[in-house]
Amino acid sequence: MKQVILASASPRRQSLLHMVVPDFSVYPADIDEQLPAGLGADKAAEYLAKQKAAAVSADYPDSIVIGCDTVVVIDDRILGKPADQEDCRKMLRLLSGRTHQVYTGVALQRGEHSRSFTVCTDVRFYTLSDMEIDRYIATGEPFDKAGGYGIQGLGALLIEGICGDYYNVVGLPVSRLLRELADFSEWSGGLG
Numbered sequence: 321m322k323q324v325i326l327a328s329a330s331p332r333r334q335s336l337l338h339m340v341v342p343d344f345s346v347y348p349a350d351i352d353e354q355l356p357a358g359l360g361a362d363k364a365a366e367y368l369a370k371q372k373a374a375a376v377s378a379d380y381p382d383s384i385v386i387g388c389d390t391v392v393v394i395d396d397r398i399l400g401k402p403a404d405q406e407d408c409r410k411m412l413r414l415l416s417g418r419t420h421q422v423y424t425g426v427a428l429q430r431g432e433h434s435r436s437f438t439v440c441t442d443v444r445f446y447t448l449s450d451m452e453i454d455r456y457i458a459t460g461e462p463f464d465k466a467g468g469y470g471i472q473g474l475g476a477l478l479i480e481g482i483c484g485d486y487y488n489v490v491g492l493p494v495s496r497l498l499r500e501l502a503d504f505s506e507w508s509g510g511l512g
Contacts, residue, residue: 327376327387332472336492337386340501349375349387361393366425366438373427373434384505387427390491392467394420399467408457411468412478417447420467422489426497428504435504439493441484443471448478 324341326334329348337344349372355364366389373387392399394414402408419442427436461475462468469475471482471489485493 323383325376325380325383325385327372327385330388330491332490333388333492336487336490336494337497339494340498344386345383347376347380349373351375361391361396361398362421362423362438362440364398364425365389365391365423366427366436369425369427370429370434370436373429373436377429377431377434381431384428384430384501386497386501387429388424388492390422390424390466390488392420392422394418401466402463402468405457408462408468409453412448412453412456412462415445415448415467415469415478416453417445419444422467424488424491424493426493426500428500430504433504435500437496437500439485439488439496441482441486441488443482443489444480445478446480452478 324344326337326344326346327349334346351371353368355367359367368389369387372389373385377385399411402411422441422443423438425436425438427434456462456474456478459474461470461473469478471479482489485495487494
């Protein structure tokens with residue numbers, strides 16, 4: 321049994337977490353991702369991260385569990401993973417030529433001890449033609465990603481610039497996590 325558990329099946333998050341914690345276990349959380357009424361879009365990722373960490377921590381109270389969730393937000397609207405090509409096309413048209421926010425919520429939990437935080441990055445898209453959108457959709461890349469694009473892949477070709485943490489957009493703000501995890505592990509009884 322490892323001392324750190326990632327409560328996410330995301331291969332991108334697993335790869336990024338290796339930058340912070342070389343050895344960890346993966347136990348994806350099985351939670352209802354329904355958001356409470358009235359919860360602001362900027363609070364959604366942290367809310368879900370807490371739910372994921374708590375669910376896994378209930379089974380592994382002696383480990384530090386890391387729960388994460390990432391949402392893409394424009395006009396106070398959360399863009400999830402596209403359901404199909406037309407849904408993806410609508411999302412990319414909405415993002416075209418505009419700046420949106422990517423929020424990643426992270427929750428750390430060990431037994432009764434918990435801490436959470438959110439990191440926000442602004443992402444600005446180029447103005448996209450229908451041909452550019454259709455070409456990107458045809459790659460198949462956007463369908464398992466919130467907002468219908470992946471900054472770490474071909475989606476980078478759509479992006480004019482970002483303000484904030486690049487890795488936050490990929491799905492895990494590693495530099496902030498490193499600092500929070502060091503402080504949390506001291507406070508909650510360490511990794512040993």
